């Protein structure tokens with residue numbers, strides 16, 4: 001049985017009407033970067049719970065989460081209304097295998113996400129291990145418009161701390177935005193435009209690829225990568241693709 005504990009909201013940052021972040025103080029068990037917990041609220045006398053990746057790194061307080069407000073979504077529409085001082089329930093113990101323990105060592109690490117699917121990467125990038133294990137780290141975020149790209153200060157910090165190792169590449173599908181690719185991630189994995197823009201080749205010999213967020217993006221990207229010789233990473237048979245679907 002999962003143990004639920006009470007957390008206290010200490011900040012609710014509304015990036016725009018359907019994108020927000022919560023900072024929550026809670027005494028949870030230690031977690032591994034890339035894992036998720038569940039958050040829950042009482043809605044109409046029922047406990048409504050959903051999984052959410054930690055955006056904050058292990059050991060950081062307050063805990064931080066990054067949310068999309070889903071159309072007619074029960075929990076995200078309630079979480080966005082929380083005020084400082086409000087209570088939110090969390091699972092005491094984190095879950096999940098979207099962590100570096102499950103990703104083999106290699107020269108390059110590609111962290112590819114759509115929208116809020118970038119959250120676990122921030123958690124991983126905020127920990128020391130990833131910088132010791134990989135020579136090149138490429139963070140890729142696919143969004144519809146440039147206003148869906150908050151956390152640029154964090155990206156800037158990683159770029160400044162690791163100028164020879166770290167590259168960020170945005171995909172903005174519905175508008176022209178400086179330095180962004182105006183396309184979809186799977187298309188760009190197929191036509192080579194992501195690699196050309198970043199200046200690094202994807203290859204099964206040198207690359208590990210993490211994919212997180214929209215299941216259509218994950219599925220199409222996996223298919224394209226498989227066509228290029230990549231295989232899914234399993235404990236009994238290590239490969240190069242590790243995935244997390246958000247729905």
Ligand SMILES: Cc1cc2nc3c(=O)[nH]c(=O)nc-3n(C[C@H](O)[C@H](O)[C@H](O)COP(=O)(O)OP(=O)(O)OC[C@H]3O[C@@H](n4cnc5c(N)ncnc54)[C@H](O)[C@@H]3O)c2cc1C
Nearest residue numbers: 050051052053066067068070073074075076116119246247
């Ligand atoms: C392992 C895991 C980690 C997750 N981490 C996050 C996270 O860090 N941030 C986050 O916002 N969500 C995350 N989700 C999704 C989250 O659990 C909920 O599904 C989401 O908040 C919607 O819940 P809801 O009750 O509002 O709507 P629901 O009725 O449960 O969902 C409505 C619909 O919204 C869409 N949807 C769900 N999540 C998203 C999303 N993130 N972006 C765009 N569309 C979405 C889907 O089409 C879904 O069918 C995660 C899911 C999983 C499985």
